[in-house]
Amino acid sequence: MGVPHVVVIGAGIGGLSAAIALAARGLRVTLYEQLDRPGGKxxxxxxxxxxxxxxxxxxxxxxxxxxxxxxxxxxxxxxxxLMPIEPLTRYFWHDGTVLDATADLVAMQQRIAERFGTDEAQRYRTFIAYAQRLYEIVREPFLFRHKPTLRDLFRLPIADVLKIDALRTMHQAVRAHFKSPHLIQLFDRFATYNGSSPYRVPATLNVIAFVEMAQGAWYPRGGVFQLARAFEHLATELGVEVHYETPVKQIVVHNQRAEGVILAEERFVRADAVVCNADYAFAQQTLLPASVAQRRFPEPSCSGFVLLLGVRGHFQQLAHHNIFFSQDYPREFADIFTRGVPPENPTLYLCITSKTDPEHAPAGHENWFVLVNAPALSGGFDWQANIDAYANRVKDALREWMARIGEPAPEIVVERHWTPLDLQRTFGGYRGAIYGFSSNTRFAAFARPNNRDPRIRKLYFAGGSVHPGGGVPLVTLSGMAAARCVLEDLGSTTQGAAL
Ligand SMILES: Cc1cc2nc3c(=O)[nH]c(=O)nc-3n(C[C@H](O)[C@H](O)[C@H](O)COP(=O)(O)OP(=O)(O)OC[C@H]3O[C@@H](n4cnc5c(N)ncnc54)[C@H](O)[C@@H]3O)c2cc1C
Known part of the structure; x- marks a missing residue:
């Protein structure tokens, strides 16, 4: 038998990561991407x-x-x-409080002490130690290995099972640590890093706070897209054959085994294994034969509404990453996850890469990326009919914030938007969800689909909608996990274990 051939569907971060891991172990890899570039989202x-x-x-x-x-x-x-970013984020509250978060724990304690008192600074230390313990327990079984089963959970020492804090919500645990409503809101926000609600996700997800606040955050020089380009560069160097503007129409399954794919141009490509980086639910609905496809899926993560603004001026009070908190956080998440409408008074996230890379905007201007969390598509909100009204609401909120912090009103010279509908149409995402499925239930980690299809042999999944979940680092791990499964099943057990 010659070198096994693997087809990867999608050049998102999950697909590229799987392709790199497989090609690095000597497999022949062909990758088909419907867009004209790598990176997906x-x-x-x-x-x-x-x-x-x-x-x-x-x-x-x-x-x-x-x-x-x-x-x-x-x-x-x-x-x-990859440059460390400081401050990690500049947080703004309506009462005038501003806090620059830093990954330097001592400096962060100092800043918290200055604004919220020394007791709260001590609580911060305790909280980070608690989040670190969570991280150390869940890192191996939940992030770096194959999808955990409930049996894996029961195999953990009982003390560790209790320590993963899955019986409380993130908000309950954060509120038990802090007294300041500002800090409670700040740490609750980390639930949005995988598209969930702090009032519903298990407190285990406080690991996200540890990952950012203690390990730090990075920015790729030239823009985050350069990370996708770096993955693409490595993949092609390793011999991965990348075909852009080549959508896959169908995954061919025969006798419960994936045998290859049919491209939209009606050509069949045979493969020893297929790794699907297209969104899991979308793939079940559109790429797999109805006779073998799944039809029931967990709750999608939230989606987002994005405004890309070119603005005149330099805004001295703003950093690379900025958060403008709403005054009613519970209401915001109820809008998203219960009422299914974009928040009436949203928290605004504003990223300005031209603060770090000035060439991202013409002289005397800044490039504003504004993100508002929004519900996955459900019929509860008609984006097509309401997009201008909602964009105006967000721009008004930005102007109010600029006035509040003593900055001039932003003069917008270029404007683009992305709605959940665009996310769904462009990437084939399930209901426009950004992070695949939400983690809003205690057992979400176990409900998330596996990297190895349980019923169809030689079919694997990599990406935010499968184990270990959404967000760039986890999606990268997901590609590596899918590659490990392929290598194990194609008889390279030792190679798989080495990944
Ligand atoms: C607005 C926004 C903000 C975000 N912010 C952050 C952040 O700050 N930090 C973070 O870590 N994460 C963030 N994320 C999430 C992160 O982008 C995703 O978790 C991750 O990029 C998803 O990668 P993926 O490989 O799972 O899927 P995708 O990026 O969706 O890639 C899937 C690829 O498959 C292709 N494809 C689908 N169907 C086919 C087909 N039939 N044939 C061929 N190709 C196909 C698609 O075109 C796409 O390129 C954000 C996402 C968005 C949208």
């Missing part, structure tokens, strides 16, 4: 002299990308300059 837009990232802006868990490149005996820094 990690994209970029240029207009009127401005450049914006359109998807991720906060990159955490740097060591995950180092690990991926190490699989191919390469160093990430030879492909990309």
């Amino acid at each position: 990690m994209g970029e837009v240029r207009a009127g002299g401005f450049r914006w990232d359109t998807g991720p802006s906060v990159i955490t868990m740097r060591f995950v990308y180092d690990q991926l490149f190490a699989l191919a005996n390469r160093r990430l820094e030879d492909y990309l300059e």
